[in-house]
Amino acid sequence: MTTTGHSHHQVLVPNSDEEYPATPATSATPKKKCKKRLRRKxxxxxxxxxxxxxxxxxxxxxxxxxxxxxxxxxxxxxxxxxxxxxxxxxxxxxxxxxxxxxxxxxxxxxxxxxxxxxxxxxRLNRETPNKxxxxxxxxxxxxxxxxxxxxxxxxxxxxxxxxxxxxxxxxxxxxxxxYDGCTVMEEDMRGRHANHHRVIKPDTLRSVCDHVRSFVPVESHYIRKSSTKLYLDGSLTIPKMFQLYKDWFDSSIYASKADTVRQYRDLVNQNFNLGFFIPKKDQCDVCHIYRNKTDRTHEEEDSYNKHLLNKNTARKFKDVDKRTAVESCGKILSAVFDFQKVLSCPHGQVSVFYYKRKLSCLNFTIFDMGNKKACCYMWDDSRKERC
Structure with a gap:
């Protein structure tokens, strides 16, 4: 039987007590700066x-x-x-x-x-006042x-x-x-003065932060401990969150709200380090480390070349096992297995689903390369808790 490695998609799972970072006004300890683009003036x-x-x-x-x-x-x-x-x-x-x-x-x-x-x-005429x-x-x-x-x-x-x-x-x-008459020249304050009408009121900031906290982050079987980034459902976008925000907003609780998508996006980027979960192809740790190094030694280059040789050799063995399984007409079994990304339920386009607590469903897949048949073994978090 030929096997391949597990495929993991990394997502940070926050603690139950604090799912999202606190806003700057209430944060006790400094958080890592948001990596999202705020402005490109x-x-x-x-x-x-x-x-x-x-x-x-x-x-x-x-x-x-x-x-x-x-x-x-x-x-x-x-x-x-x-x-x-x-x-x-x-x-x-x-x-x-x-x-x-x-x-x-x-x-x-x-x-x-x-x-x-x-x-x-x-002055020619001293009696006449002159400005x-x-x-x-x-x-x-x-x-x-x-x-x-x-x-x-x-x-x-x-x-x-x-x-x-x-x-x-x-x-x-x-x-x-x-000019002040000495050495200091006053700055050009056009467009930078403090008399702007677009002032973010405290209730506007509080409503946006509360709305973002109402979403449940996507969970995974893998925890990226070194990251402070939290992920939401991949079907969400900032404009879609803003549309949900307008339906979610309650004027009896908040005195003011964000009026535009840009205002909503700026407040989210300034107060949260959020991302939308999009599954990506797994990358090899050895290859990733080697590509990011600038000063490579001869030993590291030799190790990397051996790593590539082993990868190509394993791929050839897999192709041979697959061809042998196909030609054996079912007498020889050659299979690969993989862990799928965590599936969050409920899933749909209904707005209320985004605010519900997600149930994580796991899927372990075994694929018979000879017969081209797959078997999926699925379970959810309730089984894990019973065990």
Whole structure:
């Protein structure tokens, strides 16, 4: 008789006293961080749009308007003759240096560094009140050459300054408003302020956590002791759980609830380390360890090659035994056996089944390779308890 090894599907079985990890507000000891993806901000369309905008690249606004790349503006023709003080290549170098900064905070710092705010000295009509109390001076940095060792700041007019950086005058006012007058530049709080209307209320968090705890995790004959992850039925998904949550929610117990799938998913991922049980093909421990090693020794490589040789040899013997059993017309028996994954009952698409205590059913299968017949021996947890 030819036999093969047992096939196990690993699932963590929680203790009966605490089936799910406690929420951060009630947890006494720190739990292992959730491995689920929470946010991938770099992939958000708003973040991509903001990065393109801050780098002066072509982008599309939320309203669908196409904004072209930033280009170097035309030089001025003022009476100070700024166009003679700085060449086109030097202006283009300033333009690139400004837009390579990539963030509004650094660009504001650039504007403050190369501009000077000072009180207005001369007023033509002193009797008429004037709101403008300050005036600005503007400079452009020139890259040092072979004859210069330091960057030289060239005094230019406002038009030359704005056209060289390809910005409007609004950025000058904003930069000086963000500047504290010493060294600190205030952060760009657009989209990061605390005055958001979407606030997670305590009852919303409590209702989602209670709903997830109402599900019964999938049990198995194998316990993965080194893992803190808990598995739900493989037919469940986050959107399906959200639909069940809307039917399960009781307004007499909870004052508020999660309104969207995204809100529900974020709360689940932040407070639980859950997964959906999907049976996978068993992997050999020796092969898995060998593939994950980066610094393999010659002894380990020889051991792994012998392991592969034994595997191929065993597979050939199995094929020979199978062919012999088929040709013997029932005189020789060649069989393989396997433990199936644990079957959870009751099983179905009815919503109430997901909240019921599961009964674990085990299945031991023997397959006659010659006659191509299988025998299944099934039992449940009640037998195990009687034994």
């Amino acid at each position: 770099s992939e958000w369309s708003d973040v991509k749009r903001k990065c393109l905008k801050n780098n002066g690249k072509k982008h599309v606004t939320k309203r669908g308007k196409v904004v072209d790349d930033k280009i170097l503006g035309a030089p001025c023709h003022c009476r100070y003759r700024c166009f003679e003080k700085i060449s086109h290549s030097q202006r283009y170098d300033c333009f690139q240096r400004f837009w390579r900064l990539g963030t509004r905070e650094k660009q504001w710092d650039f504007v403050v560094k190369y501009s000077k705010k000072q009180p207005k000295n001369m 403008r109390q300050f005036t600005y001076k503007y400079f452009l940095p020139i890259t040092p050459t072979s004859t210069q060792s330091q960057i030289e700041n060239v005094n230019v007019c406002k038009t030359m300054f704005l056209n060289t950086l390809s910005v409007s005058s609004k950025i000058i006012r904003t930069a000086w408003e963000k």
